[in-house]
Amino acid sequence: MPSADVPIQAEKARAVETVDLIPLLNEDEAEVARQMQICNACRYCEGFCAVFPAMTRRLEFGKADIHYLANLCHNCGACLHSCQYAPPHEFGVNVPQAMAKVRLNTYGDYAWPAAFGRLYKRNGVTLSVATAAALSLFLLLTIAMQGELFPQGLNGNFYALFPHNTLALMFGAVFGFSLLSLGIGVRRFWNNLSPGSSEGRAKPAAALEAGGAVLTLKYLDGGHGEGCTNEGDKFTLWRRRFHHFTFYGFMLCFAATAVATLYHYLLDLPAPYPVTSLPVLLGIAGGIGLLIGPAGLLALNLRRHPDHGDARQRPMDRAFIVLLFLVSLSGLVLLALRDTSWLALTLAIHLGLVMAFFLTMPYGKFAHGIYRAAALFKSSLESR
Amino acid sequence: MIDVLVIGGGNAALCAALMAREAGASVMLLEASPRQWRGGNSQHTRNLRCMHEGPQDVLVDAYPEEEFWQDLLKVTGGATDEKLARLVIRASSKCRGWMRKHGVRFQPPLSGALHVARTNAFFMGGGKALINAYYRSAEQLGIQIRYDSPVEAIELHDGRFVAARVPARDLDGGRRPAERIEARSCVLAAGGFESNRDWLRDAWGQNERGEWAADNFLIRGTRFNTGVLLRDLLEQGADAIGDPTQAHMVAIDARAPLYDGGICTRIDCVSLGVVVNRDGERFYDEGEDFWPKRYAIWGRLVAGQPGQIGYSIIDSKAVGHFMPPVFPGEQAHSLDELARKLGLPEASFVQAIQAYNAACRLGTFDHTVLDDCHTEGLVPAKTHWARPIDTPPYFGYALRPGVTFTYLGLKTDDTAAVRFGGKPSPNLFVAGEMMAGNVLGQGYTAGVGMSIGTAFGRIAGVQAAAASRGAHSSHNRGKHHAIS
Structure with a gap:
């Protein structure tokens, strides 16, 4: 009755692929x-x-x-x-x-490669440099291919600027590398903390539970459903809601790209697509979510209680939020101006920002969602 | 002039302020502490002992009035007022909806506290979360809240409250002048005197060994409960209740901070091992009853030992079966090594443990029931959960008496009025620890402090609001309103 009965952690059978951590605590x-x-x-x-x-x-x-x-x-x-x-x-x-x-x-x-782990230290700078570099790249490419930033008569056809295969290759390669890098990172993290035994049977149920916690952001509800704190001890659901705008906005944009890829390869329907087409509608919806979400998160972040979290990480948080916002904004501007002479410039800016986002995915705030999901899975596994 | 002045900033004070405001009074609340220390001992609490006739959200089964009353009767040894106690018990079954309305959230019992799932409703996030919720609600309702405002004296006229005096004080680098705050009525809810070292010393005096026992006490609660207002009222002739040496007192880790050690400094392995004094000798039955029913007597038991210190001794069999202590214990691979580490006389300590080990009659060890493992022919006996201390490593934790709050207070009745020469004041009321001694003459049972504070805080608030309107409230008014 009065005992807490705390099970002592099972001995740790270490999986093969781990990072050699110094066992002493820093x-x-x-x-x-x-x-x-x-x-x-x-x-x-x-x-x-x-x-x-x-x-x-x-x-x-x-x-x-x-x-x-x-x-x-x-x-x-x-x-x-x-x-x-x-x-x-x-x-x-x-x-x-x-x-x-x-x-x-x-x-x-x-982080993988390990040397890139250092990019977390001054992450605001990392994201800024990546953004500047990617923007420069696409602006220079535009000038190199068109001779100017405002070429006429493209009629919204951005493949006339950058051929489809060039874009697919560039972005596919960078995105693929980022996914690989994140995957290896989170796998190392997992292998270090997973006891690796006796948790097998409950896996599907635990995955379902953890997935639910990720998709609903269960733990931003305060345990009572009224949300988390921001500037003081008062609870608010807005942090959770703005995260949802951001996450689902991102997923809609991802869906837009996926549908467009199917159109391109399966239906032989190359872009540009009309505004009422599925990929564009998905993109608009996602883009709006990715404006509201990051803008709201930034507003909350700026008003956050000074004792919350680690103040040194604010540049990382804010740089990531701003980059997401700019990715979305530039995409919507591109859509609005695609039939004008601004196409080339807006396209170069949008592609540059998206490239910067992809490049820094494994070395910035994006990673928090991946590591959080892994930790939630672990929590669901060990609590049953 | 404001209608109701509430002096104090913990649970009882906030309940009074909120109820008075809801009754339409203008309310000012004076908290002695700075904002970050607000809430008195309530910030260290975690639950409310609740009567209930059947399962109620976080509460399982039933905890009827009679059982609650019997529990209270047992722990106080009869030092209680049945009428007021039953008033508290009944109020505890009806107050949670109101608490929720003001933002308090409840949760199922914490791990390691399942034994009170039936009797106690836990605050989500503990007492400080409750305090935060009440302060937010108070601000929203337009209650004036002033921190850093310790009241040093009350002005009375024929038993009537006239004004409160706050002394000049240094604050944020500036000097705030002395103030005299008038109000039509007043609620006193400023806590006991446990943080007043001199008063504790006087109350406990010198024992037969010539020791000033209270000098060795630690205070689990707030450093701001210095009893200034309590003393002022007693000196002005308010009727008193309770013994100044009686208090909610538990045995805590001797390394705990002098003030505000709160819950985490408790040592919960007493019933799994033995406790010796500084001479290495046992002095009380560690297995008398379930720990939650006995933890509150051990502060006083340790206070009675030489040097006011005890040592809880366990072996490795107990590890993992009690709430983990905040500080690691002394650890040793033999009993004499443990004695050396704890600074105990080796020979008598080892002898005491060996005598205990030899006296153990092992049955089926089960910490969840009053099991049949006991000692035979040993004085004092250990009547349950007696297992030999024979499996190294051994662990030892030094214990000191930890005072949560004192019971000396102001005598009151079911209207929460302060009384002078047996006559209730028309506009001065009292709630919380300043009057808990009316219900708790001695002993303690988990969560009852909050039951008393909530019940009397709410009654005092309603009465003070009524008194401020000049309406002399009827006897049962408080009880009546407490149902809302």
Whole structure:
């Protein structure tokens, strides 16, 4: 009855493909371990999210546990405002902040190729440089091929500027590399934290549950359905909603591209497509979502309580949000101006921004969704 | 002039302020602490003990009035007022809808606290989340909230509240002048005196060993409960209730901070092992009853030992079967090594453990029932969960008395009025820890402090609002309103 009966973690059968982590905790990890020791003796925040139930399944916090918990944390801030041990208490507990610091390290640690992990350190600069480089590339290509930035008489046909196969090859290669890189990164992360045994049977159900948590952003609901905190202890659902606009906007844009690819190869219907066609309609809907979502997230981010998360990561967050916004905006502008002499310029800008986005996908804020999903899957597996 | 002045910033104060505002009064709330420390001991709480006749959202089964009353009678040893106790118990079954309306959220019991799933409703995020919700609601309703405003004295005229005095104080680098705040009525909800070291020292005095026992107490609760207002009222002739040495007192880790250690400093392995004093000797039956029913007596037990220190000793069999402690224990591979690490006399400690081990009569160990593992021929006996301490590594945790709140308070009745010479004040009311001693003469049972604070806070708020209108409220008014 009175016992907590905390199962001690099963010994870790390590899978083959892992990153050799130094088993000693670094400063940020040691801080998470210290705070988890306090939280595990308190547990008041258990109802907010998946982090605290996962914590209660452990008595000690090793490196892999800390990486896992850090990526499970959605930085909703509810536990900070509810914490009797938050600063100015001498225990100085600020779980979302401690987790955020470790989280950034894990993206860097698991990145592939490993040398690129460094790009997380000054990520605002990384994204800016990538954007500038990609923009320059497409503007120069345009000038090289057309001799000017405002060629006439293209009638919306951007394949006259950049042949379909050239674009498919360039973007396919970069996107493919980014997916591979993210895949290897998250696989290394997974192999480091997965005990790799006895969890097999529950997998489909756990995947379903974790998938639901990802698609509904369950843990941005505060545990009571009223949302997470932003500028103070008040709850708001807007962070969750703007994430949904962003995520589903992105997915609609992705769907637009996929449908267009089918049109091109299966139906032999090359672009440009009329505004009322399926790919364009999907693209418009997605584009609008990708304007509303990032704009809202930026507004929330600018008003965020200073103690939330790791202030040093704000440039990374904001650069990513702005890039997403610009990708969408440039796409919609391109659509509006495609039948004018602005086609070449707007196309070059849009392609440049999309390229910058693809290039930095595995080395920027985009990764948080992937690592979060893996951590949620792990949480669903071990909680059954 | 404002209608109702509420002095205090914890659960009872907020309940009073919100109820008074809902009754149409203009309300000002004075919190002694800065904003970041607001909420008094309520920020450390986690649940409300609730009577209920059948399953209710987060509460399972039933916890009828009579059972609640019997539990209270048992822990207080009869030092309670049945009428007021039953009033609290009944109010606890009806207040949660109102709490929800003001933003409080409940959740199923925490892991490690399943034993109170039937009797206690847990606040999602704990007491500080509850406090945050009440403050948000209070701001929204237009209650004036002033932090950094400790009241040092009350002006009374023939038992009537006239004004509160806040001394001049330094704040944010500036000097804030002294203030005199008048109101038509007033609710006192400023907590006990547990953070007043001198008062504790006086109350406990010197023991037969010449020790000032209270000097070795740690305070689990807020550093702002210095009892200034309580003392002022007592000196002005308010009727008192309770013994100044009685308090909610548990055994906590000796390394806990002096104030605000809260829940996490509790040591929950007492019933899984033995407890010795600084001479290495056992002094009480560690297996007398389930830990949740006994944790609140161990603070006082340790306070009675030489040096006001105890040592909870377990072996590796107990690891993982209790709430993990906030600080790691001393760890050793032999009993004499553990004695050395804990600074205990080796010979008597090892002898005490060996005597205990030899006395253990093993049955079927089961920590979830009052099992049949007990000692024979040992004084004091361990009556349940007695298993030899023989499997290294051994662990030891030094224990100190940890005071949560004191029970000396102001005598009151079912209208929450402060009384002077047996006569209730027409416009001065009291709630929370300042009057909990009316219901809790001694002992404690989890979540009952919040039940008392919520019930009397709400009654005091309604009464104060009525008093501010000049309407002398009827005797049962508070109870009546508490149903809303």
